[in-house]
Amino acid sequence: NAGVTQTPKFRVLKTGQSMTLLCAQDMNHEYMYWYRQDPGMGLRLIHYSVGEGTTAKGEVPDGYNVSRLKKQNFLLGLESAAPSQTSVYFCASSGSGTSTDTQYFGPGTRLTVL
Amino acid sequence: AQSVTQLGSHVSVSEGALVLLRCNYSSSVPPYLFWYVQYPNQGLQLLLKYTSAATLVKGINGFEAEFKKSETSFHLTKPSAHMSDAAEYFCAVSVNTGGFKTIFGAGTRLFVKA
Numbered sequence: 001n002a003g004v005t006q007t008p009k010f011r012v013l014k015t016g017q018s019m020t021l022l023c024a025q026d027m028n029h030e031y032m033y034w035y036r037q038d039p040g041m042g043l044r045l046i047h048y049s050v051g052e053g054t055t056a057k058g059e060v061p062d063g064y065n066v067s068r069l070k071k072q073n074f075l076l077g078l079e080s081a082a083p084s085q086t087s088v089y090f091c092a093s094s095g096s097g098t099s100t101d102t103q104y105f106g107p108g109t110r111l112t113v114l
Numbered sequence: 115a116q117s118v119t120q121l122g123s124h125v126s127v128s129e130g131a132l133v134l135l136r137c138n139y140s141s142s143v144p145p146y147l148f149w150y151v152q153y154p155n156q157g158l159q160l161l162l163k164y165t166s167a168a169t170l171v172k173g174i175n176g177f178e179a180e181f182k183k184s185e186t187s188f189h190l191t192k193p194s195a196h197m198s199d200a201a202e203y204f205c206a207v208s209v210n211t212g213g214f215k216t217i218f219g220a221g222t223r224l225f226v227k228a
Contacts, residue, residue: 004157035218040123042204042218043158090157099146099208100165103216105157 002026004106006091012112013081021076021109023091029104031097032074033058034066036087037108043090049074050097081113116141118207120219128227133177133192135222137205140186147188148206149179152221158204164188175199200226 007022023032030051035043045058049068063085065077074093078085088110092103121136139145146165150158162173169181175198179190188205205219 040220042220044218045216092157099216100163102148102160102163103158105150105159107155107157 004091004093004104006089006106006109008109009107010110012114013078014114015082017081018077018079019081019111020078021089021091021111023074023076023093023106024072025074025091025093025104026072027093027095027104028071029093029095030071031094031101032068033092033094033103034064034074034076035090035092036060037090038087046076046089081111083113085111086113087111116145116207116209116215116217118205118217118219120203120205120222122222123220124223124225126225126227127195129197130194133190133195133199133224135190135203135205135224137179137188137190137219138186139188139205139207141207141209143209146208147179147181148208148216149173149177149188149190150204150206150218152202152204154201161190161203195224195226197226197228200224 004025033048034046047066052071055066067075091106094101094103117140119138148163149161152158162171164181172178177192202221202223208216
């Protein structure tokens with residue numbers, strides 16, 4: 001049982017390049033989330049999904065797109081990377097998405113945009 | 115709208131001393147509160163959560179937190195710090211408003227001195 005895994009762990013992009021971050025969970029969770037973590041700002045929600053085939057915007061969605069084609073996978077895309085997107089990205093999942101539900105986090109992807 | 119404030123971005127204690135990490139929340143409806151811990155180069159993991167049952171919540175690794183409605187606080191404590199407690203700690207608030215909404219604080223980094 002691997003929990004939540006993220007690929008890749010590190011990536012360096014040039015401004016304008018595109019990339020996709022992959023998140024996979026093996027806990028059969030319905031809800032999945034993408035956050036970014038910046039110093040002094042905690043975690044901010046980018047996009048989330050309440051089930052296969054559904055996605056919704058979070059707090060800071062601009063410049064990102066997501067897809068949930070399979071229940072176990074949640075992809076985060078950057079179409080044209082900008083230096084402001086330099087951050088650590090965390091994927092998380094939860095069973096039901098209720099307010100008391102625990103979120104399970106992946107190890108993170110450290111992205112640098114030059 | 116709800117919010118979370120963690121007082122002190124850095125806290126330093128000696129090994130064996132009391133750990134106190136402060137969290138205050140703001141919410142117009144009854145909140146659910148969480149403490150997550152992030153060890154270096156890892157994702158967040160749940161320490162404990164308050165879900166409106168007991169106001170004193172015990173978590174893993176000897177940590178506990180007390181929900182005080184009158185003070186709008188949910189401070190995290192541990193009687194005796196261990197070197198392995200060095201990490202970043204995040205307080206989070208979630209409310210049941212029919213939509214997904216969990217807000218994370220900015221985090222407090224705990225240093226433990228030998």
